[in-house]
Amino acid sequence: MKKDHKPAGPSQRMLRVGELVRHALAALFARDDIEDEALAGAVVTVPEVRMTPDLKIANAYVMPLGGAHAEEIVAALNRHQKFIRGRVAPLIDLKYAPEIRFFVDDTFAEAGRIDALLRSDRVKRDLDDEDTGED
Structure with a gap:
């Protein structure tokens, strides 16, 4: 009897799409398009984006430069999820833009x-x- 087993890590496609989303987020944050007091003047880095296997959710791990107010900045980014998704969608060549969830990169x-x-x-x-x- 043959056993089905899943690969230990993310697939190449998940990694590739995660990198696309990461680059798109970094470009968006560099332009400072998001109007929110918590994000004013904050330099936010995106070290990693992990995609779910169905590519519908992008878990973005972010850290403000210096690490100050990380929780507040993540909360602000999560408040603006829809706006950010709308800005990222044209930058990535996917049939559907993933939902983006933000987390502090620890x-x-x-x-x-x-x-x-x-x-x-x-x-x-x-x-x-x-x-x-x-x-």
Whole structure:
């Protein structure tokens, strides 16, 4: 009996469409077309966009430069979802424009946390013990 299994990660199509949406969002944010006090003067980066398998939803992970007021900026972007979708649709060559949902990108914070752990005295001590051959 043959088992059906799904691939572990996103398909090439999901990745390609995610990149299209990411570039379109970055271009839109660079033009500063969205009128909202929370977004005034904010420089927003879009490190990643993850598409659902049916390509109907784009989960956009964003971070304002410096990380300040990230939650407020994401809330503002989510308030303007329809406007943003309307601006992104002509920039991507798809039959249907995906619904775009915005989330705070926490990968930088997570990387900082891991870096801090690796620099901690406890880890340094453990690494020094390995170097000297002690247990």
